[in-house]
Amino acid sequence: MFDQASKLRDLVEERADEEAQARQIGELRFDMAETTRVIAITSGKGGVGKTNLAVNLAIGLQLAGQRVMLIDADIGMANVNLLMGSVANRSLVDLLSDDVQLEDVIEDGAAGVKYISGVAGIEAALNVNRLAQRKLHKKLGRCSEMADIIIIDTGAGLNRNVIEFVLAAEEVLLITTPEPTALADAYAVIKAYSTYTERRNIKLVVNRIRDEEECYEVTDKINQTTKNFLGMTVDCLGYIYEDKTVREAVQMQEPFLIVNPESAASRCITELAKSLLSGKRMESVSRGWRGFLDRLFGY
Template sequence: MNDQAQGLRNLVQHQNEKSTRTTRIITVTSGKGGVGKSNFTLNFALSLQALGYKVIVFDADIGLANIDVLMGISSQHNLYHLLKKEKSIWEIIQKGSNGIEFIAGGSGFTDLVQLSDDEMNYFVEQVTQLHGYADYIIFDTGAGLSKETLNFILAAEETIVVTTPEPTSITDAYAIIKMISSMGHPVNFKLVINRVTDAKEGKQTADKISLVAKQFLDLDIPSIGYLEDDQAVSKAVRKQIPFTIAFPNSIAAKSVRLIAENYVKGIKPSDAAGRSGIKGFLNKMLKLTK
């Protein structure tokens, strides 16, 4: 009952904001695991929030959901409870570090393609309520290209690909871009290079991927920044506190804040007019899961 009451309060509190806000949907992915994708997603979201934007992080990493673990939180509710009509969308939204709102992952995404019509209608009706609730909803997808990850990438308005300067990571990042491009769906890709030794390596890695993508796929893939390898990140993971909070003056924290600023600066005023938001995202998801 308390959860329902809180959900109603949240809904009423944000009614005025919803009338003027158009939600932007972002997916974050990587060609392989272990490149720091989830850690980047969480701290990127916190950096956008620090710039004054309302953000929800949606943990869509099947089997390896760990956004809550990075914040030292034990999630009581996740997507599964929504899909099985046990909870409303407002009841599964939780608050983490610095009040960042997030939806925990779990087995729910695997069940998404097996929903009955009644369950799917409930899912769509519930998630549609997020339209205009936040400026950004960021989906942290699984590494590689599972069917579920592919659907999120194709339905979202843009995808940030996280990679490192390691040759295998670069190869896998390009492979996922190439595979999605070959399907004929327009996807707006952006690059983030993690764990670089210095700015030169970050630029060289991004340029290498962008050049090959332009030459062989005719895609323009800009980089929105890089993060230097920083011991503060691993220390923060052990503390289960996001590194932008645990070590706000660290190189990594400064880097991810700059990435957030670069991202926002790169959004053109005309983008808002063509933005389909959560409703467009759900319509695409429904078509892809049929």
């Protein structure tokens, strides 16, 4: 009896929400001027430097005058907060509670970067019922009011949730190291991506290089394979040197760009931020953050 009543209540609630949602989507169609950049950071192999790139690039862009928000969407190893050097009290999944608002899950990180942390459970959140999805969609929509650039740290590899984030993002940075296994896995991501979408907005970042030459070699190797088998090539946005200050900063749970802004890795991050800001946005028609959410939630 109780069960039936609560099911009915859910249904009524869902209908009401559906209508509200329809109205909201109608409104969103007029909101095409929203230009928040959405950049997903992903990799084939794990442990190649995604989170370090996401955190430090976010700080680099913020220091360059952008309002940046970082969202940790790595289901397995949500650890942006560890590298941010501050403790997050809440995460994205908490938005599913009615009494939790967007502001409640946004933390202040280094240099004024805003971040949403530790999404252990996001898989559950994305696969839950449509009502919960819509709640998330609606609450997250307002992120674009608070940020010029939203960076998303995805997990590694080809599982469904990672691919969904990558496909929904307007721009994708695929990070790899020069190791053959990392290259093979990076290629697998490009291949998967190219089978799902016609868009060509993946750029490479080559991490842990000894010298600049190594970055060109890596890019060439990947592109020889992509040209032969996929009929396409990818550009390289930049590189990050192998640098012991990265490990030292990780030990201290601080971003290396803050600990040592003049280190080799930090200077590379500053260059990457400059390239992102000066270069052409990768996709000609951008639909901003709300476009990202619409794609992610399948609207």
